[in-house]
Amino acid sequence: MTNDRRRATARRTPRLAVDLRDALGLTGTLVKYLSASALVPAGVAILYREPFWPFLAAGAIAFAAGLGLERLGRHSHGVGFREGYLVVALTWLLAAVFGAIPYLLSGEPQLDGPVNAFFESMSGFSTTGASILTNVDTVDHSLLLWRQFTQWLGGMGIIVLALAVLPRLRVGGRQLLDSEMAGPETDPLADRIRTTARRLWLLYIALTVALAAILVVFGVVGVDHRMGLFEGVSVALATMPTGGFMPTSGSLADFAAASQWVVVVFMLIAGVNFALVYRALVRRRWRSVGADEELRLYLGILLVASVALVAEIWSDGLAEGEAALRHGVFQVVSITTTTGFASTDFGTWATFALMLLLGLMFVGGSAGSTGSSVKVVRHLLVARSLRRELRQTLHPEEVMPVRLNGLVVQEKTLRGVVAFVLLYIGLFVIGAGVVAVDTAVQGPTISTIDAIAAAATSLGNVGPGLGVAGPFGSFASYPDVSKLTLAALMWLGRLEIIPVVVLMTRHYWRVR
Amino acid sequence: MTARTTATILRRDIAETVATRRQSTRLRVYPAPAVKIFVIGAGQVGTTIVEALHGEHDVTVLDLDPARLAAISQRFDVATLEANGASRRALADAGVRNADLVLACTSRDEANLVAGTFARLEAPRATTVIRTSNVEYIELWRQGQLDVDFVVSSEIETAHAIARVIGVSAAVQSDVFADGQVQLVEYDVTEGASREILGRPLREATVPPDSRLAAIIRDGTMTLPRGDDAILPGDRIVVIGSPRAATAWGKVLAPWEAEVEDVVIFGAGRVGTAIARQLLEQGIGVRLIEENRERARVVAEAFPRARVYNASGLDPDFLERERIGYADAAVFAMREDAKNHYVATLARIHGVTFTIAIVHDAISRQVYQHAGIDVQVDPRQVTAEEIVRFAHDPRTQQVAMLENDRFEVLDLTTRPTSEYVGLRFREMPIRGALIGAIVRDGQAVFPRSDDTLQAGDRVIVFTESERVPDVERVL
Numbered sequence: 009m010t011n012d013r014r015r016a017t018a019r020r021t022p023r024l025a026v027d028l029r030d031a032l033g034l035t036g037t038l039v040k041y042l043s044a045s046a047l048v049p050a051g052v053a054i055l056y057r058e059p060f061w062p063f064l065a066a067g068a069i070a071f072a073a074g075l076g077l078e079r080l081g082r083h084s085h086g087v088g089f090r091e092g093y094l095v096v097a098l099t100w101l102l103a104a105v106f107g108a109i110p111y112l113l114s115g116e117p118q119l120d121g122p123v124n125a126f127f128e129s130m131s132g133f134s135t136t137g138a139s140i141l142t143n144v145d146t147v148d149h150s151l152l153l154w155r156q157f158t159q160w161l162g163g164m165g166i167i168v169l170a171l172a173v174l175p176r177l178r179v180g181g182r183q184l185l186d187s188e189m190a191g192p193e194t195d196p197l198a199d200r201i202r203t204t205a206r207r208l209w210l211l212y213i214a215l216t217v218a219l220a221a222i223l224v225v226f227g228v229v230g231v232d233h234r235m236g237l238f239e240g241v242s243v244a245l246a247t248m249p250t251g252g253f254m255p256t257s258g259s260l261a262d263f264a265a266a267s268q269w270v271v272v273v274f275m276l277i278a279g280v281n282f283a284l285v286y287r288a289l290v291r292r293r294w295r296s297v298g299a300d301e302e303l304r305l306y307l308g309i310l311l312v313a314s315v316a317l318v319a320e321i322w323s324d325g326l327a328e329g330e331a332a333l334r335h336g337v338f339q340v341v342s343i344t345t346t347t348g349f350a351s352t353d354f355g356t357w358a359t360f361a362l363m364l365l366l367g368l369m370f371v372g373g374s375a376g377s378t379g380s381s382v383k384v385v386r387h388l389l390v391a392r393s394l395r396r397e398l399r400q401t402l403h404p405e406e407v408m409p410v411r412l413n414g415l416v417v418q419e420k421t422l423r424g425v426v427a428f429v430l431l432y433i434g435l436f437v438i439g440a441g442v443v444a445v446d447t448a449v450q451g452p453t454i455s456t457i458d459a460i461a462a463a464a465t466s467l468g469n470v471g472p473g474l475g476v477a478g479p480f481g482s483f484a485s486y487p488d489v490s491k492l493t494l495a496a497l498m499w500l501g502r503l504e505i506i507p508v509v510v511l512m513t514r515h516y517w518r519v520r
Numbered sequence: 521m522t523a524r525t526t527a528t529i530l531r532r533d534i535a536e537t538v539a540t541r542r543q544s545t546r547l548r549v550y551p552a553p554a555v556k557i558f559v560i561g562a563g564q565v566g567t568t569i570v571e572a573l574h575g576e577h578d579v580t581v582l583d584l585d586p587a588r589l590a591a592i593s594q595r596f597d598v599a600t601l602e603a604n605g606a607s608r609r610a611l612a613d614a615g616v617r618n619a620d621l622v623l624a625c626t627s628r629d630e631a632n633l634v635a636g637t638f639a640r641l642e643a644p645r646a647t648t649v650i651r652t653s654n655v656e657y658i659e660l661w662r663q664g665q666l667d668v669d670f671v672v673s674s675e676i677e678t679a680h681a682i683a684r685v686i687g688v689s690a691a692v693q694s695d696v697f698a699d700g701q702v703q704l705v706e707y708d709v710t711e712g713a714s715r716e717i718l719g720r721p722l723r724e725a726t727v728p729p730d731s732r733l734a735a736i737i738r739d740g741t742m743t744l745p746r747g748d749d750a751i752l753p754g755d756r757i758v759v760i761g762s763p764r765a766a767t768a769w770g771k772v773l774a775p776w777e778a779e780v781e782d783v784v785i786f787g788a789g790r791v792g793t794a795i796a797r798q799l800l801e802q803g804i805g806v807r808l809i810e811e812n813r814e815r816a817r818v819v820a821e822a823f824p825r826a827r828v829y830n831a832s833g834l835d836p837d838f839l840e841r842e843r844i845g846y847a848d849a850a851v852f853a854m855r856e857d858a859k860n861h862y863v864a865t866l867a868r869i870h871g872v873t874f875t876i877a878i879v880h881d882a883i884s885r886q887v888y889q890h891a892g893i894d895v896q897v898d899p900r901q902v903t904a905e906e907i908v909r910f911a912h913d914p915r916t917q918q919v920a921m922l923e924n925d926r927f928e929v930l931d932l933t934t935r936p937t938s939e940y941v942g943l944r945f946r947e948m949p950i951r952g953a954l955i956g957a958i959v960r961d962g963q964a965v966f967p968r969s970d971d972t973l974q975a976g977d978r979v980i981v982f983t984e985s986e987r988v989p990d991v992e993r994v995l
Contacts (some may be wrong), residue, residue, distance in 0.1 A: 325537045403841075404841075
C-alpha cells in the first residue's frame with residue numbers, strides 16, 4: 009500500500025466515533041413529539057380561565073427546536089448502540105429545558121430565574137419532586153398541573169412512550185429501553201419491544217386512572233373534604249411515577265387518613281417491578297409473583313423500617329395509635345419508593361427518624377418500577393456477591409454462581425451492578441461535597457447534613473430533604489450552583505448514571 | 521459418631537448387600553419359551569447381554585465391525601451379521617420382522633434411536649429397548665413421545681448402582697424402580713429403633729411420608745401389615761417409598777447411625793453429574809470436583825444444591841484445604857481409569873475411608889481392587905444387566921427378588937380390562953399382594969387408601985412368588 013493511499017484511508021475514517029447526525033436527528037424527533045404534551049396544561053388553563061399562551065409558546069418552541077435538530081441531523085428512525093446513550097441523555101436534558109419554558113413565560117414570581125425554572129422542570133421529569141416553590145397556593149392551576157404532568161411523563165419514561173406510540177421508531181433495539189428503564193436487567197413483557205412498551209404504558213395509565221378515581225370518589229362522597237377533581241388527578245399523576253409534587257402546600261398532610269392509606273398502597277405498587285404487577289393483575293399468577301426474591305426483600309425492608317419508625321414516633325409522643333402507624337408507614341413507603349410525599353412534617357422529627365429516612369433514600373424501588381435510587385435488586389445482588397467473596401476466601405476453588413429467583417446471574421451483570429453502586433456512591437459524595445461547600449460559602453442557613461441530604465434526595469429522585477428543604481419547605485434558598493448540581497444529580501439518577509457518565513469518557517467519542 | 525466409624529459401618533453393610541445381591545440374583549429367569557432377540561451393537565454392553573441371554577434364547581448380533589462379531593461368535597453360539605443396525609434395509613434383510621425383542625445398545629445414542637424406530641416399523645410386535653445417555657431422549661420417552669418400549673441409560677443406571685451402595689445406611693437390601701423415583705428397601709429391625717415406630721400399632725406409629733410398609737417378615741412368615749399390626753425387634757420389614765422416605769426410614773430404624781451427609785465426586789462429567797443428581801434427590805450432600813473451568817461453571821449453575829470446585833484431585837493442597845478426608849464416601853468418576861486410580865489412592869492417603877470408582881476398561885476392576893478401592897462400578901455391566909431384564913416378560917419392567925426368591929416385586933402396567941381399574945385402594949381385595957407405588961405420567965405417586973387405580977398406571981407390586989401369576993392376571 010502506498011503512502012498516499014494510506015493517507016486517503018486515514019482521511020476517510022471519521023474522527024468522531026459517534027454518528028452525531030443520527031443521534032441529533034432522533035433526539036429532534038423525540039423532542040418534536042414531546043412538544044405535544046404542552047397541549048394538556050393549555051387545556052387546563054382554558055378550563056380555569058388562566059393564560060394558556062405560555063404552554064402553547066413552549067410547545068411551539070420545542071416543536072421548532074425538535075424540527076431544527078431533525079433537519080440538522082439525519083432524519084433517522086434508527087440509531088446504533090453507541091448513539092443510543094447520547095439520544096437518551098440529550099432527550100432528557102432537552103425535555104427538562106422544554107419543561108422550564110412555561111414556568112418562565114408565565115411570569116410566576118417564585119420561578120422567575122432560568123435556574124429555578126430548570127431545577128423545577130428537571131425535578132419534574134426526573135420524578136424527584138424537590139421544589140423551589142415556597143407557597144404553592146398562589147400558583148396557577150395550569151402551571152401546577154404541568155408540574156404534575158411532567159412527573160407522570162417522566163415516570164414510565166419518554167422513550168418508552170415514544171416506542172409505544174410513535175410509528176416505525178426503531179431505536180437501537182433493547183438498549184434504549186434498558187437505559188431508561190430501571191434496574192440491571194429489564195424483564196420483557198413481550199418478545200417485541202413495542203408490545204412491551206405498550207403494555208407498560210397501558211398498565212401505568214390504568215393504575216393512574218384507578219387511583220384518581222378512588223380519590224375523587226372519596227371527595228364526592230365526603231370521606232375527604234379537601235379532595236376535589238383537580239387534587240385527585242394531581243395526586244395520581246405524582247404517585248404512579250413515584251414523583252412527589254403536590255399542588256397544595258403541606259403535601260398530603262391535610263388530606264383524610266383514608267386518602268393517605270390509599271396513596272400508601274399505590275406508592276407501594278409503583279415501587280414494584282411493573283412486569284410483576286402485570287403478571288399479578290393481568291395474568292393473575294399470584295404464586296410466581298409472591299415468590300419473587302426482590303419483591304420479598306422490598307416488602308421486608310418496608311416492614312422492618314415501618315416498625316422501627318412507628319415505634320420511634322410513638323415513643324417520642326409525636327403521634328399515637330392509628331396516626332402513629334399511618335405516619336410511620338406513609339413516610340417509610342414514600343421515601344423508600346422515592347416518591348417523596350409527606351403525611352406530616354417529618355422534618356421536625358428526632359434524629360433517629362431522620363437518619364432512618366435518609367438511609368431509606370438509598371434503597372429505592374424495585375427494578376422495572378418507576379421508583380429510582382439504587383434499587384432493591386442491586387442491594388440483593390451486591391449482598392450475594394459479597395457473601396460469595398467471603399466464602400471464596402475459605403474455598404478458593406469453589407465455583408459459586410450468584411442466583412436470583414433460582415436463575416444464575418451473569419458475571420457481566422454482577423460487574424455492572426457493582427460498578428453502578430460504586431458510581432452511585434461516588435456521585436453522591438461528589439454532589440454532597442459540592443453542595444456542602446457551596447452552601448457553606450453562602451451562609452449558615454443550610455447545614456452540612458442538609459447539604460448531604462439534598463444530594464441524596466436528588467440523586468435518588470426522592471424529593472424532600474432536611475432543614476429548609478424539608479417536606480414542607482423548598483430549595484429556593486439554595487444557591488444557584490447547588491441548584492444546578494442537584495438538577496444534574498436528578499438527571500444522572502433518573503437515567504441510572506451509566507448513559508450519562510459514559511458520555512464523559514474519551515472512548516465514547518473516539519474510535520481509538 | 522465420627523465420620524470415620526460411620527464409613528466403617530457403611531462398608532460392612534455394603535459388603536453384606538453385595539453378598540445378598542449375588543445370592544438372590546436380581547435377574548429373574550422366567551421359564552419362558554425361547555424368544556428371538558436382536559442385539560444391535562457388539563461392544564462391551566452388547567457382549568455382556570449376549571453372555572446373559574445366549575443360553576436360552578435365539579440371539580442375532582448386528583455390528584459393523586467384523587472383528588467384534590468374530591470375537592462374539594467364537595465365545596457364544598449366536599448368529600452374527602455384519603450390517604448397519606441404523607439402516608432399515610439392513611434390518612429387514614436380517615429378518616428383524618420375526619424378532620420378539622430388539623436391543624439397540626451401540627455406544628451412539630442416535631444410532632440406537634434410529635435402530636429402535638426402524639425395528640418398530642419392521643416388527644411392530646417386538647419389544648424395543650434402546651440404550652441412550654441423552655437426557656432429552658429419556659424425558660421424551662417418559663412423556664410417551666418416543667416410540668420405543670424401554671430406554672436404558674448407562675449414566676443413570678450407574679448412578680442408581682452407586683446410590684444403592686451409599687444411599688441407605690441401615691438397609692439390608694435395596695432396589696430402585698421407575699428411574700429411581702421408587703425405592704424398595706429391606707431393613708432388619710433392632711431394639712435400637714425409634715420408639716415412635718417400635719411396638720406400636722401401625723395406625724398410631726409415625727411412618728415417614730411417601731412410603732408404604734409392604735411386609736413384615738417374622739419367624740420366616742410374611743404378613744402384609746394392617747393398621748393393628750406392629751413392628752417388633754427382630755422383624756425384617758420391606759418398605760416401598762420415595763428415595764427421601766427410604767432415608768427417613770433408615771433414620772427411624774437406626775437413629776444411632778449417622779446419616780451419610782457428604783459425598784465427594786471427582787469428575788463432573790455425565791456419569792458424575794448423574795450420580796450427583798441421584799444422591800441430591802435422596803437428600804445427601806454432594807461436593808463435585810471438576811478440572812475443566814467451563815464444565816465446572818456449567819455444573820455449578822445446573823446444581824444449586826451441590827458444591828462445585830474447579831480444581832484437580834491431583835492437588836494434595838486442595839484435598840487438605842477442603843478437608844476431603846472428612847467425606848463419608850468418595851466417588852471417582854473421571855474419564856481416565858488411571859487417574860481415578862491415582863486420585864483414589866491420594867484421597868485414601870488424605871483420610872477418605874470409603875471409595876467407589878467407575879470402571880471404564882474391564883481390567884481396571886482388578887487394578888482398583890488391588891489398590892484397595894472398596895467398590896467398583898462398571899457402567900457397561902450395569903447397563904447390560906438392566907437391558908437383559910427386559911428380555912423376560914415384556915410387560916414387566918423390572919423384577920426384584922427378595923428373601924431367596926420367596927417374595928417378588930413386580931413393576932407392571934395395568935391393562936384397561938383389569939378388574940382393579942377404577943377401584944379405590946382400600947376397596948381392593950387383599951390377595952397376598954400390595955401396591956406400594958404407582959407411576960402415572962412419569963411421576964411416582966404413593967397411593968393413599970382413597971386413591972383409585974387407573975388404566976395405564978405403572979404399579980409397583982409386592983407379592984409372594986407363588987402369587988405372581990395371579991397378580992399378573994388380574995392387573
